[in-house]
Amino acid sequence: MLCRKPDTRRTSVSQPAASTSPPAPPPPLEGGRLVLATIAVALATFMNVLDTSIANVAIPTISGDMGVSVDEGTWVITVFAAANAVSIPLTGWLTQRFGQVRLFVASIFSFVLASWLCGIAPTLPFLLIARVLQGAVAGPLIPLSQAILLGSWPKDKSSTALAFWAMTTTVGPIAGPALGGWITDSYNWSWIFYINIPVGIFAGSVTWAIYRHRESPTRKPPIDIVGLGLLIAWVASLQIMLDKGKDLDWFNSPVIVALGITALISFAFFLVWELTEAHPIVDLRLFGQRNFLGGTIAISVAYAVFFGNLVLLPQWMQEYLNYRSVDAGLVTAPLGIFAVILAPVVGRLLPRSDARVIATIAFVLFAGVFYMRSRYVLEIDTFHLVLPTLLQGIPMALFFVPLTAIILAGQPPSRVPAAAGLSNFVRVFCGAVGTSIATNAWNNRTILHHARLTEQASINNPTFVQAIDQTQKVLNLSEPSARALFDFQLTSQAAMMGLNDIFYISAIIFLMIIPLIWITKSTRGGGGGGAAGAH
Structure with missing residues (x-):
């Protein structure tokens, strides 16, 4: 008995140590499997971000077919973004519960189903419900695509992985208006949603075939139900207030006042709750990191300004310049030329450069492009409409990769999904808010x-x-x-003078947010999973 006791104690001590040690991550993919996997993950990301803008030029057509105003039709864009923003913070909990691969593939196929429902929508309420579902199931796609790609590539090639990811996230909103305009004019607006079906089936099937044996560990963490409820309350209240404010005469309406108070109180309780909860739905403590704070605010404000203008420009061309949907979309299409060409170059340049310098150059160029647009006149020809759009592709290529690298700099692999999820939540939500603010600001300046x-x-x-x-x-x-x-x-x-005001203010905003980049620490490298250093 005496000789057995030490053995028993050693067993009881060693078992917990073995059970708590995290399993080693799977090795990077190689060769053709890496290429095919990157394409599949990128297509899923592209499908998601494409739907943030593909409906932009179709809004007048959708509104006319359903007998509603263009302002009401704009809800098709904002409800998707708002639902998407709310669901993104759930990515961390869902990933731990079901695993990265299963959650990613399930999100892809759910997105396909929601897209089909959008296409068959007979009324605006039905379409809005389908868009809410589409935005909700799309939440995990962006943060998980980053995490899966970073885990598939060698650490020294993480900047290249982020460059491929950034190429899809920048080209999607760019290609959306051109593709949406062509489909709307040539076929029917329903097909702007149906095209997701074959793309999603291919991306989901290939991803599952390659990654099903590379699943992340799972456990059953508690879910922050109170935090989730407060998140939904303040996001929904704020978004509805922004969308309905103009129609209800803003704060002269008791409905808008009630929505504003609800959003403010819910947000205040949300902050307090999430900072004190042991298992928060949103890890707000990430904002205590300089790089995460500066990078997230900078990329979110920039995206809000960029996306808000991306919605206004096609509407103005169709309403006041008599452009067809396809023509309005084609004017925005050149935005993708430099964005695609330069994205891989930025991926190679980033490990040897200071990401803050590249991001600063991008914001200065953005300001220059919007200043050019602030000089538009009603007699403008197509060349002068296209020129700023073509040039805007340059800062687009310099925009996502460096700021994403700054945000994820020094994050351990276990925190990459949470950091990517929270930063994308803020960015996507700001995109929805930016669209509403830009639309209302344009209307107010036009009236003035x-x-x-x-x-x-x-x-x-x-x-x-x-x-x-x-x-x-x-x-x-x-x-x-x-x-x-x-x-x-x-x-x-x-309307032209009002839009010029929006462009001019946008240029100023891009210059004003440059200091946010420089509160971060110098980063060199890809930015994810410890691949980037902050010093």
């Missing part, structure tokens, strides 16, 4: 300029009276028709 221009349209103004008389004679119109034509021209000019 319209009022100022109308001050001169008085019978007491000889110049105005002479212009109306001249229009009647030249075009052989009655006085009411001449006045109606004048009002249309005045409204078009006011």
Whole structure:
């Protein structure tokens, strides 16, 4: 008995040590399997980000088919982004519960189902519900795609993996308007959702075939139900308030006041709860890291400005320049030329450069592009519409990879999904808020300029009276028709001036957020899983 006791004690001590030691991560993929896996994961990411913008140019058509206003049709964009933002923070808990691969593949096939429901939607409420479902199931796709790619490539090639990922996340919103416009004009808007079906089936099937034996460890962590409820409450309240504010005359409406108070109180409780909860749904403690804080705010504000303008530009071209959906989409398509060409170059350059310098150059170039757009006039030709869009591809290529590297710098592999999930939650939510703010700001600036221009349209103004008389004679119109034509021209000019204001303010915002980049530590490397250093 005495000789057995030491053996028993050694067994009881060694077993917990063995059970708590994390399993070694699978080795990187090689050769054709790495190429095919990267393509499959990238396609799933592309399918997701494509749907953030593919409906942009189709909004007037969808609104007309369903008998609603264009403002109401814009909800198709914002509800997707809001639902997507809410579901992203669940990625960490779901990953631990079901595993990275199973969750990623399930999200892909669920996205395919939701896309089919969007395509068959007979009414706007049905379409909005389907878009909410689509955005919700898409939540894990972006953060898991980053984590899966970083785990598939060797650590010294992590910047190349991030470059491939960034190529899909930048090209998706760029290709969306052009593809959506062509499909809407040539076929039917439903097909902007149906095209996800074959892409999703291929991406999901290939991903499962390659990664099913590389599943991450699973456990059953507790879920923060209170935190999730508070998150849904403040995000939903804020988004509905922004979307309905203009229609309900903002804070003159008790509904908007109630939504604002709900959003504020829910957000305050959310912050307190998540910072004190042992297993928070959102790990806000990540914001205590300088790189995560500066990088996340910078990329989120920049994305909000970029995406808000990406929604406005096609709408303006269709409403006031008489562009078809496909033509409005093609004007934005050149954005992808430099973005695709330069993304791999940035991937090779980043390990030898300071990511902060590259990101700063991107923001300065963004400011220059938006300043060029602030000089638009109603008589603008297609070349001068396309030129800033073409040049914008350069800062797009310099935008995602360095900031993602800054955000993920020094994170251990176990924290990459949480860090990527939280940063993407803030970025996507800011994209939805940015769209609502940009739409409302454009409307308000248009009304302001319209009022100022109308001050001169008085019978007491000889110049105005002479212009109306001249229009009647030249075009052989009655006085009411001449006045109606004048009002249309005045409204078009006011909308142009309002949009120029938005572009000019956007340029200033890009310059103002540059200091956020420089509060971070210098980073060199790919940025994920300890591949990047911060010093």
